[in-house]
Amino acid sequence: MLSILSTIQEKIEEFSRAERKVAQYVLDNFEFIINSTITDIANNAKVSEASVLRFCKTIGIGSFKAFKLALVRELDENTLNINDFSLLQAKDSAYEIFNKVTYINKYTLEMTKTSLDKKELEKAIGLISNAKRIAFFGVGGSGPTALDANYKFVKLGFSTLNSLDFHAMLSLIANLEKGDILIALSTSGKTKDVLEVVRFAKKFDAQIIAITSLEKSPLYNEADVKLCFPNFEKDHRVGSIASRIAQLNIIDTLYLKTFHIVGTKVIDKYQNAREEVLKLRR
Missing domain, CATH: 3.40.50.10490 (Glucose-6-phosphate isomerase like protein; domain 1)
Incomplete structure (x- = not known):
């Protein structure tokens, strides 16, 4: 279990009703959050954007942008660090490496949209x-x-x-x-x-x-x-x-x-x- 999700689960009882809706949506749709806007999450969780921001602060993260970046950093190490020296121990085929390279490049571009001011x-x-x-x-x-x-x-x-x-x-x-x-x-x-x-x-x-x-x-x-x-x-x-x-x-x-x-x-x-x-x- 990724630590950010563990934190959400541990604090589930501390959330307000609206924040709990956000938390449950995040837990159920983790893989889609990084490509979502705060409006997307608010609409899907049926809460206000202010509730999404309060949710982020309750888990100790100051902004929605920082929340998304925190999720990125906790992705599967084998996927994010495909060019790390750990690659030498990998048993992936050439096509599996191709898929990972494609994934991380697409992911990088999506997350640059989040970090670019x-x-x-x-x-x-x-x-x-x-x-x-x-x-x-x-x-x-x-x-x-x-x-x-x-x-x-x-x-x-x-x-x-x-x-x-x-x-x-x-x-x-x-x-x-x-x-x-x-x-x-x-x-x-x-x-x-x-x-x-x-x-x-x-x-x-x-x-x-x-x-x-x-x-x-x-x-x-x-x-x-x-x-x-x-x-x-x-x-x-x-x-x-x-x-x-x-x-x-x-x-x-x-x-x-x-x-x-x-x-x-x-x-x-x-x-x-x-x-x-x-x-x-x-």
Whole structure:
């Protein structure tokens, strides 16, 4: 039995009548809660949204968002930690691994919807659409995502800066000015190279957008805008899986919304590039 459910069962007598309805609904429909809104649960349990919030506080959790994240962290360890070193002891077939990877990727995207702050997302879009230069930096598993972001935004006509080399990146960051942006990617938010680049960029009055996990970290504290996703992955892992999917999803969102804003200015250039690509196909 998962501890969050055990807590609910142990406190069942402490709940008010309305809270007990919420508790019973959660116990009976645990697998659906993570993809539900507070309105969904209130309607299905036939209570008010305020009752759902009181239920969360009764079990010691301050908000509905925190409640959903608590449920996520208590999922089956074999499912959530598919890229942990424990995988070496698993007897899953290739297709079983495929199913688990698919599940955790879908799950990550659903839970990113819960952890991503809408106001922070809008703030990020505002900064990006008015920037002259955008720098992207990440190391390790976050490096390829930063490279992908750089590729996307350069097509929108932005002057972009990116390097996987720390020392080269410092030279690029020195070109930033007030109003420019550094988008820093780090799941842990503790990667030394990323933090050093961030602190160097702030010397030139660059705005910092962090794409990182929801847990408080040095990067989280340094950032002007925080675009967060749940961190399902352990330190000892065979590779970045869920975190990479979350990062790419956020980058794609920033890219598409920015395209909607500046698209009329670049659509002809997009078309010219497309026609040239078609001519050069072999």
